[in-house]
Amino acid sequence: MAVEVNQCLLSWDEWRREVLEERVSLFEREVIENGELNEIKVEARVVEKQHKDPEEREDPDEKLRRENSILGPSTSKERKEEEDESKKLTNEKEAAASQTTQEEEFQDHHKKFQKKKPTDDDDDDEEAEHLMDEEADSNDEDVVKIYCKDDYHTDIFRNLTEFRDSSLLTDLTLRTEDRGSFHVHSPVLAAVSSHIQEVHRVILAVCSDYFRGMFTLGMRESHQPCVTLPFLFASELEVLIDSSYTGALPLSWKYVFEITSTALQLHQFQKVACTSKFKDLPAKQLLKYLNSRSLYVPSELVLFRAVVAWIQAKPKLRLKFAKDLMKTIHFSLMTSKEFKEVQSLKMWSDHSLAKLYKAVFEDFCSNESQCRTYLPKESLVLIGGDQNSGDSRSISRELWFGNSLRNYKWGEKAMEWRKLGEMPEPERFSHEVAVLKGQLYVFGGNKYYGISDSMNSVYRYDPFQNNWESLAEMQQKRYSFSVVVLDGKIYAIGGHSDNEYIESVECFCPTGNSWNFMWPLDLPLGGHVANVSQGRIFVSGGLSSHHQFLSSMFLYHPETGSTYLANMAKPRACHCMETLGECLYVAGGFTAADDMSFVDQLACEVYNPVDDSWTAFTPLPVPHVGAGGAVLEGKFYVLGGYSQENHRDTKLVHRYDPTTQNWENMGKMPGPNNDIRATVLYLPPQFRL
Known part of the structure; x- marks a missing residue:
């Protein structure tokens, strides 16, 4: 009876081991607990050895002695039964017996085991071990374990x-x-x-x-x-x-x-x-x-x-x-x-x-x-704007791009400009632009100089298809406002609407081609500049509805509104602000003198978000009011504009290099230069050849 029980126990253990091995075959063996680790490792080594080349297989007697040294002492009858079982397994492997045959043998043994009841002749140690195994199985079924494969x-x-x-x-x-x-x-x-x-x-x-x-x-x-x-x-x-x-x-x-x-x-x-x-x-x-x-x-x-x-x-x-x-x-x-x-x-x-x-x-x-001649990977692009044309002013639909940078003798530099095309009618200035997923967006602006000439139209340009697409209009007409791209959406912030300052903010969803109002600004604002740095929207300067020049800098969150930061040293409006590294650089614009007259703002400042502080850097050599601003290859470009003091056009491009901390003259503008907008865009090779 003891022999039959032992054989059934061995079969039960073998079945349980095979189930566990199948369950963790893709994972680390050391997750097996409850005293079963050594047993499974030994059995796994036996199976692995049996699959090796016959010449490399371990001697069965030596294997049995090694297993006994690990599993502990046993009776001569048990050792004989184990030796017989080992030989049986070896013979079955060498004969290439199918898995089905092994499962049938297990089922037969398992049925016998279920019919037999333990007797007083059973060894107490074997019964205790069997009860522990059953308890381990029960615990193992209740515990939820997460297995990870390191090389997945x-x-x-x-x-x-x-x-x-x-x-x-x-x-x-x-x-x-x-x-x-x-x-x-x-x-x-x-x-x-x-x-x-x-x-x-x-x-x-x-x-x-x-x-x-x-x-x-x-x-x-x-x-x-x-x-x-x-x-x-x-x-x-x-x-x-x-x-x-x-x-x-x-x-x-x-x-x-x-x-x-x-x-x-x-x-x-x-x-x-x-x-x-x-x-x-x-x-x-x-x-x-x-x-x-x-x-x-x-x-x-x-x-x-x-x-x-x-x-x-x-x-x-x-x-x-x-x-x-x-x-x-x-x-x-x-x-x-x-x-x-x-x-x-x-x-x-x-x-x-x-x-x-x-x-x-x-x-x-x-x-x-x-x-x-040097060809940058991306190109500066100028959009719209107006200019002096003799005794009158003219508004433009033109798009120009900087194809190459040229270095001449004595350090003279110039941008080689090429015409990219024209945007859909009408002409516009004091508008806004943005680049999202390689495409250029143009928003609002003024089509002429009258009070009711502001627009809410939106167009998108695909440089690879070289075509324009009309999109959903903004819910409010805007000019002298600011636009930023954040998390795949475009935000239109403040500005003028039919000669009134507005505080509203709209969000454009390109996938749905729709606009939604967001949390408004704390006050109506125009002539300000917004930019994104490290996933946050910063807004600087501008004019309030009382025509007051502002030196403010604040964070804008579409869901919660404004959080004010340290003020600039100089108030300004119609300026440029661009992100370089972790800092925001502010240049150009105009402000009010003590006698309330308008003066050009040549002073420049850089904001450090880490310590919420402003630092002055090299001032501009000439006025740039209503200029375009952009960053190309780590340098800050200020393009065009005019002087508020003498109303003359500034037909120059200046570039600030943070490494040398100097402004460089990069040559003349190609055409329109007042209330113009600039951005950086990747253009297909056919435009650059």
């Missing part, structure tokens, strides 16, 4: 990689200029592009948020089954795609520099040129960078130093490239101080470079008009 995400992406390799469920084909073709899942590229950029900030700056923008901002490519990427070769794109699916970049420095050509050519060139790996660039690749119009350098001396460092790394092999490399440098744009450094170079003592030095010197002395 890895497995998911491994499966996605297999899908990609098999072109399974791929929805996009990417082609390169050398006719390479890759089938990918667009959601994968869109989801991981920003994370890759954060992890490999320098290495993958070329694709920073590129695919995310392509597939989520309503661009034309998001609807195309095949997209051509003319700036990448097949070998380069393959590495980028692989890194998107695996998170790994197995790159040599050769491919690092190839893939990051755009990053190098933008703002990283000066930094990368100082690294030792820069000197390993092939001559052909270096020439490609130096001849690119996407190359940005603060001066020609930076290029000269980089070329010299590259040559001197292997002078015997690279001196022959000196002539071609020096041709990419505009020595005529250097100052006399900069060229003295060129002349002091010991490399010129090599007689083979005598003719090259003569050519370099002649280039420096040349009076020919030369410039270095």
Whole structure:
């Protein structure tokens, strides 16, 4: 009887162990509690050994002795039964018996066990152990446990990689200029592009948020089954795609520099040129960078130093490239101080470079008009506005964009402007603009100079389709107001309406094409500026309904209203305020003098939200009242405007560089410049060529 009970107990334990193993087969074994951990680990090792190559299997006797040492002492009868059971299991595995047969054997044993009742001859220890097992099972059924698989995400992406390799469920084909073709899942590229950029900030700056923008901002490519990427070769794109699916970049420095050509050519060139790996660039690749119009350098001396460092790394092999490399440098744009450094170079003592030095010197002395042209990734765009036209003023529907920045001799700079098109009628000024998901929105404004000439019309421009769309009108007519984008919605804040100041705020939902009123401002306000920083709406300055110039700065929340912050040192209205980093920069506008006359506000201030404080920075060189403001590549642009003191147009663009803390003259405006609006927009290549 004891033998039958023991056999049934073993079968019951075996069944319970198999159920537990099946339940946690995908999770960590160490979550099993109640004294069962060692038993399951031993049994798991037995099964694992039985699946190995026969030559590597453990000797059954040795296995049994090891199990006994772990499970504790037992009777000779029990050991014999266990040994028989072990041999039986081994024979069944070697005979490749099916799982069905094992389940049938278990059911037979289990039925016998249910028919048998424990007798007084049963071993007390075995009965106690059985009762503990039943209690453990009961407790295990009542306890809810959450199992986690540490490599779950890895497995998911491994499966996605297999899908990609098999072109399974791929929805996009990417082609390169050398006719390479890759089938990918667009959601994968869109989801991981920003994370890759954060992890490999320098290495993958070329694709920073590129695919995310392509597939989520309503661009034309998001609807195309095949997209051509003319700036990448097949070998380069393959590495980028692989890194998107695996998170790994197995790159040599050769491919690092190839893939990051755009990053190098933008703002990283000066930094990368100082690294030792820069000197390993092939001559052909270096020439490609130096001849690119996407190359940005603060001066020609930076290029000269980089070329010299590259040559001197292997002078015997690279001196022959000196002539071609020096041709990419505009020595005529250097100052006399900069060229003295060129002349002091010991490399010129090599007689083979005598003719090259003569050519370099002649280039420096040349009076020919030369410039270095740089194409930013995004473009400054000017919308509407008005201007002086002889004895009268004219209002505009024009859109202009800055295609390139040009550096001339003696540090002179200019913006190359191109006409983008015209917005739908009528012409407008004192309006507002916003960019959301790569599309340009234009709101309200004045169509003429009368009291009742304000508008509430709204239009949206898609640069990739090059078309305009009329949207739902604002619920109130507005001009001299402000607009911000927050959490996918657009807020129109305050302003004038038919010559009255208003405090209302409206929210536009692009998906529903509808407007809703939000919590109003504390007072009617016009000529103010709102901007978003770190997910919060800041509003500065403006004019109250009593024509009082304000120095206030407050946070506006659409659901709860205004929270006031530290005041500016100078009150102002019709100014510019832009976010740079964590701070907000304020420039331009006008204010009232002590005698209540209007004066131009040249003083500039920067607000730090962390300590709620204002700090003065370099004042503007000329008045900019009603100017357009924007930030491009980390620099604050103030575009156009006029002087309130003499009513003359300011037809200049000024740029503030926080690193040098100076304003730079960036040349003239292309057309309208008063009560104009500016923004930054990504334009398709066909506009930039």
